[in-house]
Amino acid sequence: MEQHILIIGSGFAGMWSALSAVRLLDQHGRSDVRVTLLAPQAELRIRPRFYEPDVHSMRAPLQELFAATGVRFVQGLALNIDTAGRRVTYRNAEGEEASLGYDRLILAAGSQLFRPPVPGLAEHAFDVDQIEQAARLEQHLFGLAKQPESAARNTVVVAGGGFTGIETATELPQRLRAILGDDAKVRVIVIDRGAQVGATLGDGIRPAILEASRELGIEWRLGVSVAAVDAGGVVLDDGQRIDAGTVIWTVGFRASGLTEQLGAPRDASGRLQVDGFLKVAGLQDVFAAGDTARAATDELGNFSVMSCQHAIPLGRYAGNNAAAELIGVAPRVYSQPKYVTCLDLGAWGAVYTEGWDRQQKLVGAEAKTLKQQINSQWIYPPAADRAVALAAADPSIPVA
Incomplete structure (x- = not known):
């Protein structure tokens, strides 16, 4: 009987969840588990670059990548998560409601800017x-x-x-x-x-x-x-x-409102508390990744932040672990002890730091070159080549 992994969201965490799940299934020769990604569009929007000009170009199409790797894409906006019935209701491109069942769900629906009731x-x-x-x-x-x-x-x-x-x-x-x-x-x-x-x-x-x-x-x-x-x-x-x-x-971000439907512990930003395998607290069949997850990055008390630096590996681990559970292999404990910051400072340059205390390592033009590399190369999707894309989805690959 075919089993089903459903991923909500085509951002960094969602895309990498899908590729990582397929990677593990490939490694174990399993063709009885289907991987579906549900999102309003089959594209990765390069959100870290939206402060730059020419923003219309800051999106990467994912259709060819999904086709090459066997990820089924369903266009739609997730509306409701029924954890008891293991179904997700969504609105499709024609405005009609439909639903998808799942054996494992990965919530990677991202976050939105917080807009308080400030007059005007x-x-x-x-x-x-x-x-x-x-x-x-x-x-x-x-x-x-x-x-x-x-x-x-x-x-x-x-x-x-x-x-x-x-x-x-x-x-x-x-x-x-x-x-x-x-x-x-x-x-x-x-x-x-x-x-x-x-x-x-x-x-x-x-x-x-x-x-x-x-x-x-x-x-x-x-x-x-x-x-x-x-x-x-x-x-x-x-x-x-x-x-x-x-x-x-630009003040404040909140995790997707879908997190409110799960009845699970959430932090002040709406992120779901997850365990070391990225499973949502109190739910056996649901994982969270990216901006919807509050995950411990190490054993020193540090937690993931809302950035692609953490969303990418969180996706890789979540996809791997959802597939691992369904095929009976050991999941991997999420770990990302290295933390860096690369802050763009416009025409002046940039600043690059390492560690949670942000120790400065590069500054000015040198840091700007690194920032441009990150923004224009490192965070983009892999090539639409099955072997290349699945190799890039290995959770053990360091991101920072």
Whole structure:
């Protein structure tokens, strides 16, 4: 009797889950287990690059890869997970509801930007969370050149001084001058409630952020938050107003709402607690990977973060372990003790650190070369060649 592994999501974790499951089944000569991936589109969207220009090109088609490796793709949006009946209901491309059964489920549905009920946020702010929103921002930036010259037109407020906020902000001066002219007096202001620049990233990486901000002209407003957004700018929670033609929201991410349906322990970001094999706590047939999983990376108390650095190996382990259970071989304990950070700092360069305390190893142009390699090569899908793709899905391959 054929068994079935169902994967929800075609992001980094979902794609690698599918390839890893097929890899293990191939190794054991098993053709009685089917691997299906359910997602709205058969493409990997290169989300870590959405702060860059030309965002429309930052997607990699997966049809040929899935065909080469025998992964069945079903186009649809997952709506409901019935763990008792082991079925997932989804809406297909025609808008009709259908369902798929499973023997093992891997939830790799990713995360979304958190949008709190800040007045005017939904109507007037932009973001770089999904490719459609990033493309909307890009279209808006191009449209600034058609507006009359003014300080507000040339001002961008970036709400949030975390990883996404910093990469977005430091890229903007170059992007704006490419649109408005080299002599345009552009102004980019980062609003962050932290007490220090890059507070969430730690002391090791801060000097590079400060230097890049000075050289690029990035302003920081610390210890404050955006209280309201309107068509002409923002009001901060200390009462100050900043006139700006563009407001970009980058604050906070939450795991897919599908995690709420499982009745399992979740953290403050909505991520599911998983064991060493990436099985969801309290559920025998469900694994989680990528941004939906809170997984211990080592024995020192460190946990995965919402990034492709962790999503890729989490997918490889989850796919391997779901297949291992069905065919009766030993699963692998997820382990990823090495942690690195490579933060893009626009035209200034980048900074590369190692360790959870972020010890600086490369800075400036050298780090920028590494960042460009990561963004343009390392995180893209493997070639649509069965042997090459399955070899690349080995969980033992280090990512960082």
